[in-house]
Amino acid sequence: MNALELSGVTVRFGGLVAVNGLSFSVQDGAIHSLIGPNGAGKSTVINTITGLYAPTEGAVRVAGRDTARLRPDQIACAGVARSFQNTEMFGEMTVIENILIGAHRQARHGLFASALRLPSYFRGEAEMRRRADELLEMLGLGRDRDTLASALPFGKQRQLELARALASSPKLLLLDEPAAGLRSAEIDHLNRTLVRLRDEHRLTILLVDHVMKVVMNISDRITVLNFGQKIAEGTPAEVRADPEVRRAYLGDRPDRARAS
Amino acid sequence: MLLPQILLSGITAGAVYALVALGFVLIYRGTHVIHFGLGEQVALGAYLVVLIQLYLPIPFWPAIFLALIAAGIFGFIIERAVMRPIKMQPILVQIIATLAVGLAIREGLRAVMGPQAWPFQFLLSPVPQSFMGVHFAWANIAIVIAALLVMGALYVFFAHMKLGRAVLATCQNPTGASLMGIPVPTIVSSIWVMASVLAAIAGILLAPIVTLSPEMGLIGIKGFTVAVLGGFTSLPGAVVGGLILGVIETAAGIYVSTAVKDATTYLLLVLIIIVRPQGLFGALAVKKV
């Protein structure tokens, strides 16, 4: 089954068409990339999948389920987590607290257990913290555990956002430019993490990015957008060879395309 | 009671509400803050006239003039001393600051002038007249005319004067305005001064027909309701909203009960915010986005 399916999705803001009749599907357990020049509508696609925007036409299906009538939090509960292009931290909270928010839904202890500090509260909090610590280690944030999120350098904020998304135990992960602003070593680390998430944790990943070093190296499949429309789709090799893609996107940056 | 009678009373109140609402709309458009203390500035305007006449041996009209100047200076001080330093704080803090300004004015008036009501002079004779079966007083007509004059002056100011257009440009797009060489901080100050003077005018018009006491500041809620009715960003919307509220309120007081009259404003406010937060005429504003 497909983890994600868009069919004929159009998103209009007033007179502006941000996404135009877009259809593609993301296979279960794949890393699928969505690329395109600036303003091609990539972030709009992510915002539409997560329910922050409503499609003007067309349908989005997550694991076969139509999300049209769902609120953003219900879509997230269906197993979709995401990161943001400009990061949306809880800046006044520490790194671990950010992750604990991500894990909120996994815990079961309630209002009364928390207010009265019943045993279930201690068990629940301990379990949440244990899982959060695991995620911190996995993403290399172990030493920043008690740092304020807003005090982290940008690259680590991206890692934190990823950790927080993972804490919500998603099946489908949407990453909006996770590599933007990262240094080369950090990008390698990101690549390894994403591949590991796919292979070991059976996660499906939809990746939006400019950085070819990520997209071309780890994607199973790539969809290319231009002016809100799909202009190509295929494996990295196929996309790279596509003349229209070269013209619209890769063509004006041959250095990047070769570098990968 | 006769429909024309309701309309006349409603329009009298509505014209004043519209003036208060115009102040809200101006400040909101210029600074994206709703000034929750503007109602208290309405009361302050009327009190200033009383105060000036208590301490200076001058007649009513010059006292009004001085009061308006004082009200403007007060608005300037609020902007510089309170609102500007916290400009970068979360909106929550700014809202609370405007509430605090209102509380300070109200408590200041109560401390200096006492909790009791003060008599306030009518602009014209309050003696009831009758024309074709409709009762009216020249005092009420004066209120409507004064409010209309102020609105007319505002229209001319915004449509035809350089400063007025600079204010509108700043409201629309502060960054763009400052790139065009408009001194945005000065404009923001003048927005506060204008709104404060408008509030004072409303207070002076209203004081004779309601009771001049520290409680008069609660008129602010009527101003909010009117501004919300009009969509909170539209100046003409505020005027129409004022008239609508004035008429509805009068009708509710006559046909149902005074309790309902009191509650009308609040219920209307909640209803509009929940059902139609963009206001009655908000659709036009939304299209621009």
Next chain:
Amino acid sequence: MRRVRRPFLWWLALLAVLMAWPLVASEYRVFQAGVIASTAIMALGLVIVTGVAGQVSLAQAAFSAIGAYGAALLATKLGVPAYFGIPLAAALAGVAGYGLGLASLRLGGHYLALVTMAMTAIVQVGLTHWETLTGGALGLMVPPLTVAGKELTSGFALYYVVVPVAFALFLGVSNLMASRLGRVFAALRQSEVALQTLGINVLHYKALAFALSGALGAVGGGLQGLQTTFLDPHGFGIIESVVLVAVIIIGGFRSIPGAVLGSAVFVLIPELLGGFQAYKGVVWAVLLLLMIVLFPGGLAGAGAALAARLRPNAGAAR
């Protein structure tokens, strides 16, 4: 487990001091302390909804009216004693708060302030005009709290009712704010979008914050009614809501102890002014403005900053 036990001992020590103090204090001070405690409960509700969750609420006076009038009317009309009446009224206020929170859907800061303000005004109009039930503008006598046939009316006796209740509520809310629920409230203030995409129903939690603040407002109002013995619609208006917001700003906005500090300042200001009682409102308002502009952290924040300065190594040691 050691991390858990130590604060618990502090709470226990605090309770011991609170219970012993009236034995050595004057009757008037004890009465004042009781009033501070009931005010602090109302303020605690605001700390949750406005301070932590970041939702402006001018409805707190309305909630305290529900508590005060609700408990008094249950006692007068139906003979329900206050120790059942106040929790019942609090439950009602909680439901009302949840509803108000749901109505806040789509509403940003300003509109929320307006809606909560309107709610307070509507409740006040109701109290004033529904004379057959509430006594209207003439007011309503609060029947005394009767326990085991004894009427508790002295400040001393009521202290031992109000303060333990306040203590328990503060302890419970502290625990709650340190738990996953408190974290979500705090996150609400920082990024609703991020919360939604983590699968958290923002509206439900906003409503829950309002429900908690409503219930606490009602408990505070109900207890204060027992202390003042008389209710008047004038005491439950928009201004009173603003004053409660001022209490938490002066105390420290997001700080739970700040609710007590702010309430103490509020109750004690009249004393500091001596012969200038008329100015207490102005002093209060100016204090509020000064806090907002100069010390956004309030008294609790200023205290913490001072403590940090006195122990310059404390930060480095961590």
